[in-house]
Amino acid sequence: xxxxxxxxxxxxxxxxxxxxxxxxxxxxxxxxxxxxxxxxxxxxxxxxxxxxxxxxxxxxxxxxxxxxxxxxxxxxxxxxxxxxxxxxxxxxxxxxxxxxxxxxxxxxxxxxxxxxxxxxxxxxxxxxxxxxxxxxxxxxxxxxxxxxxxxxxxxxx
Amino acid sequence: xxxxxxxxxxxxxxxxxxxxxxxxxxxxxxxxxxxxxxxxxxxxxxxxxxxxxxxxxxxxxxxxxxxxxxxxxxxxxxxxxxxxxxxxxxxxxxxxxxxxxxxxxxxxxxxxxxxxxxxxxxxxxxxxxxxxxxxxxxxxxxxxxxxxxxxxxxxxxxxxxxxxxxxxxxxxxxxxxxxxxxxxxxxxxxxxxxxxxxxxxxxxxxxxxxxxxxxxxxxxxxxxxxxxxxx
Numbered sequence: 001x002x003x004x005x006x007x008x009x010x011x012x013x014x015x016x017x018x019x020x021x022x023x024x025x026x027x028x029x030x031x032x033x034x035x036x037x038x039x040x041x042x043x044x045x046x047x048x049x050x051x052x053x054x055x056x057x058x059x060x061x062x063x064x065x066x067x068x069x070x071x072x073x074x075x076x077x078x079x080x081x082x083x084x085x086x087x088x089x090x091x092x093x094x095x096x097x098x099x100x101x102x103x104x105x106x107x108x109x110x111x112x113x114x115x116x117x118x119x120x121x122x123x124x125x126x127x128x129x130x131x132x133x134x135x136x137x138x139x140x141x142x143x144x145x146x147x148x149x150x151x152x153x154x155x156x157x
Numbered sequence: 158x159x160x161x162x163x164x165x166x167x168x169x170x171x172x173x174x175x176x177x178x179x180x181x182x183x184x185x186x187x188x189x190x191x192x193x194x195x196x197x198x199x200x201x202x203x204x205x206x207x208x209x210x211x212x213x214x215x216x217x218x219x220x221x222x223x224x225x226x227x228x229x230x231x232x233x234x235x236x237x238x239x240x241x242x243x244x245x246x247x248x249x250x251x252x253x254x255x256x257x258x259x260x261x262x263x264x265x266x267x268x269x270x271x272x273x274x275x276x277x278x279x280x281x282x283x284x285x286x287x288x289x290x291x292x293x294x295x296x297x298x299x300x301x302x303x304x305x306x307x308x309x310x311x312x313x314x315x316x317x318x319x320x321x322x323x324x325x326x327x328x329x330x331x332x333x334x335x336x337x338x339x340x341x342x343x344x345x346x347x348x349x350x351x352x353x354x355x356x357x358x359x360x361x362x363x364x365x366x367x368x369x370x371x372x373x374x375x376x377x378x379x380x381x382x383x384x385x386x387x388x
Contacts, residue, residue: 033181033188041192042353052192057177064173077165100349104326 005138012072014131014139018082019069021128022062028109029059039106043092044099061085079136086129093122205343205369206288209295215268219261226257285346285359285370293345293373294385301343306354307377316377317347318386325354328361335365345371350378 029036037055068078303320312322346355359370
């Protein structure tokens with residue numbers, strides 16, 4: 001696994017996939033903040049005072065994090081935020097599943113009629129979380145590390 | 158954790174904050190930064206609820222009058238058997254029975270009028286009304302339509318007797334069912350207990366033009382626990 005995530009091309013592909021997922025997830029939420037606020041409220045996790053704020057800022061955090069990952073800017077910081085967000089999402093979805101809340105996920109769409117199995121979303125998020133953690137741990141994501149890595153490759157060749 | 162990454166995290170959060178604020182201000186669909194408290198206001202002054210309460214009290218009064226008249230009738234029958242010769246007394250008793258019967262009829266008429274009045278007022282209210290199980294049962298007894306907003310699998314596992322299933326998570330698919338319903342009738346939406354789809358559906362219906370929608374907050378769980386009619 002270490003070897004896999006040390007590969008430059010695998011790292012780039014993983015960054016693009018992770019970034020694209022978050023960017024795609026942010027668009028509908030940004031366009032319909034009220035519907036997204038309702039979905040957050042339905043999770044019964046936050047006091048009502050915080051619901052709208054989260055509905056406004058969370059899609060932007062997803063978009064910016066995704067964009068930075070795709071462009072390869074501030075990758076470590078973006079991955080840290082990405083990992084933290086995924087942990088929060090997994091906790092929120094799991095508690096909803098355990099409490100038997102009959103809610104719409106709000107993961108990629110704010111449309112209440114969008115069919116989304118919560119357990120399926122949890123699995124997706126766990127996979128993304130695993131990739132994100134492995135990248136943080138093994139990938140040469142800092143420029144310094146990247147240069148060192150490239151030098152090592154050149155020396156080997 | 159390296160210091161540089163932490164500084165970048167702070168930058169990302171600041172950019173997010175600024176972008177969120179500016180976008181929300183310029184967004185035509187903007188929302189308040191701090192939401193107003195969402196209160197469930199169980200109606201104490203709803204017209205139909207009041208009418209049903211009046212009806213209930215009138216029914217009790219009518220029942221007691223009928224009981225009274227029944228006992229009087231019995232005593233009269235005994236009196237007639239024992240004192241057949243006393244025709245004047247019997248006539249008086251018959252008069253009093255007639256008066257009781259008249260008052261029962263008047264009470265029934267009043268009850269019907271209050272229900273009619275309440276039904277006439279139905280068209281004035283658009284905002285869905287939050288109700289508890291007692292009123293939900295009263296509406297059920299009056300044969301108003303219950304709409305189950307849960308998924309089909311939950312509905313098939315058990316539901317309020319006669320309820321129609323319109324899963325709110327698939328509302329686009331089931332929208333035709335709502336369109337087929339007359340908009341000036343009374344409807345009660347419900348889901349399980351820990352859910353919000355009944356509220357979402359009630360407001361969705363209100364937006365569609367339904368005039369009188371009630372949200373039964375206890376939902377299927379409370380109905381089932383109370384042992385009320387179910388399928």
